[in-house]
Amino acid sequence: MINIGIDWSETHHDICFMNDAGAVITRVTVPHSPDGFLKLETTRQQLGVTANECRVGLETAHNLLIDFLWAKGYSQVYVIPPSVVKGTRGRYRQSGARTDESDAPLLADVLRTDRTRFQPWHPDDALTRQMRVKVSLHAYLTQQTTRFSNRLRAVLVRYYPAATQVFSGLKTQIALHFVQEFPTPQAAAALSFTQFRAFAKAHGYTRRAELPVCFARLQQAQPEADPTTIAIYQDEAVALASVLLNLVQTQLTVARELVTLFELHPDYPIFHSLPGAGAFLGPALLVKFGNDRVRFPMPASVQALAGTCPVTDRSGKRRIIKFRQSCDREFRRIAQQWATTSLRESAWAQSYWQQARPRCQSDSHAYRCLANRWLAIAWKLWQARVPYDEDYHLQQRAAHSKPRA
Numbered sequence: 001m002i003n004i005g006i007d008w009s010e011t012h013h014d015i016c017f018m019n020d021a022g023a024v025i026t027r028v029t030v031p032h033s034p035d036g037f038l039k040l041e042t043t044r045q046q047l048g049v050t051a052n053e054c055r056v057g058l059e060t061a062h063n064l065l066i067d068f069l070w071a072k073g074y075s076q077v078y079v080i081p082p083s084v085v086k087g088t089r090g091r092y093r094q095s096g097a098r099t100d101e102s103d104a105p106l107l108a109d110v111l112r113t114d115r116t117r118f119q120p121w122h123p124d125d126a127l128t129r130q131m132r133v134k135v136s137l138h139a140y141l142t143q144q145t146t147r148f149s150n151r152l153r154a155v156l157v158r159y160y161p162a163a164t165q166v167f168s169g170l171k172t173q174i175a176l177h178f179v180q181e182f183p184t185p186q187a188a189a190a191l192s193f194t195q196f197r198a199f200a201k202a203h204g205y206t207r208r209a210e211l212p213v214c215f216a217r218l219q220q221a222q223p224e225a226d227p228t229t230i231a232i233y234q235d236e237a238v239a240l241a242s243v244l245l246n247l248v249q250t251q252l253t254v255a256r257e258l259v260t261l262f263e264l265h266p267d268y269p270i271f272h273s274l275p276g277a278g279a280f281l282g283p284a285l286l287v288k289f290g291n292d293r294v295r296f297p298m299p300a301s302v303q304a305l306a307g308t309c310p311v312t313d314r315s316g317k318r319r320i321i322k323f324r325q326s327c328d329r330e331f332r333r334i335a336q337q338w339a340t341t342s343l344r345e346s347a348w349a350q351s352y353w354q355q356a357r358p359r360c361q362s363d364s365h366a367y368r369c370l371a372n373r374w375l376a377i378a379w380k381l382w383q384a385r386v387p388y389d390e391d392y393h394l395q396q397r398a399a400h401s402k403p404r405a
Contacts, residue, residue, distance in 0.1 A: 003018045003057070004057070005106065005108030006107065008032075008058055008063055009032070013065060016105040016108045017047065017108070018108035022112060052074075056074050056111075057110060058078075059080055059082050066121075077120055078119075085110070089103075089106065119296075121295065124292065125291050127261060127264060127265055131258065131287050134257060141250060141251040142251065145171055145247045148240055148243055148244040149169075149170045152237065155233050155236055156170075159233040160185050160234075162220070162222045165218075165220075173203070174205045176245040180238055180242060181199065193211075255279065258280070258283050261283070265283075267289075267291075268286075269387045270286075274342075275388070275390065276342035277342075281341065289378070298379075299375065303375050305327060305328050306371070308371045308375060335371035335372075336364070336371050342370070348397070349370060353366060
């Protein structure tokens with residue numbers, strides 16, 4: 001077997017070929033290009049080994065290089081966490097010095113000596129990968145809409161506070177259309193209720209019963225900005241509303257596409273059945289688990305990746321429980337959000353929360369503990385390919401809690 005360590009970058013890749021005795025056979029640096037990828041293949045062929053006889057270690061699963069490796073039949077591709085690479089450097093040099101060239105043989109040697117600590121990665125199917133992109137885009141759009149809505153609110157509070165109160169929030173399409181069409185307090189003051197109702201109808205506002213309340217909010221007395229301040233800020237408010245409206249509409253489109261893809265997935269019944277998962281958290285959890293059941297051989301594998309389980313630092317009589325820093329932070333956010341929403345739909349989750357919260361340092365800590373338990377349940381369902389059944393779960397817990405005769 002040949003161990004191949006690859007220190008990747010956006011422009012080039014340093015590659016080390018090492019045998020199982022720890023001797024470096026050859027080292028090459030290839031550009032991040034089709035010719036560079038082919039040079040890697042040529043080097044491997046010159047050594048007289050097949051792709052299946054190679055173990056490949058690198059620090060990312062999200063790179064065109066790893067797609068190339070999978071396409072060429074490399075079945076033993078290991079993704080080595082950067083924290084492991086950083087912690088292992090002390091084996092080879094105590095000075096703390098490092099280069100890209102030195103990390104490539106380090107990765108190859110980690111595969112040679114410690115590969116049993118890792119699971120080889122295999123590509124998920126096309127549907128799961130497509131969902132993963134949609135989930136990532138939806139999360140990014142959520143961050144951007146929050147960012148732009150906060151900026152728009154700050155601008156409107158400065159010169160036109162009534163516009164922030166007319167509808168339920170600035171992230172709604174009707175509120176953004178309102179700012180675009182009536183960007184000044186004077187324009188809003190000139191509106192009659194008939195005109196206001198016509199505006200709402202033109203933009204497809206369905207909550208017609210709420211229109212009198214919305215109009216009444218608009219008519220409430222508000223501090224008035226001077227004409228110069230209004231002239232200074234109104235163009236920015238219109239521009240921000242336009243950008244934010246586009247973001248909101250794109251996010252809604254992505255959400256609809258994600259639901260459609262989610263319903264087509266073979267694991268849809270499992271993740272759709274999870275209490276509180278809903279239209280976004282269900283597919284978000286699914287793409288974090290993926291298709292490869294071997295990737296997570298036990299619940300602790302998922303829990304560690306999501307960062308919901310703590311780290312124990314124990315030596316002699318000293319025992320310290322620490323917050324897990326090394327994890328997939330997006331997965332942790334998704335898991336904790338799921339724990340929060342599950343309280344409204346799961347009697348078991350609510351019961352666990354009531355017991356755990358007094359022992360925890362904060363709400364976030366308690367949500368993380370609940371998320372940790374939920375991930376263990378989701379892992380078992382995922383491995384068994386069965387949906388969640390709250391009644392069955394409660395029966396099993398009751399049976400296990402009974403004292404033995």
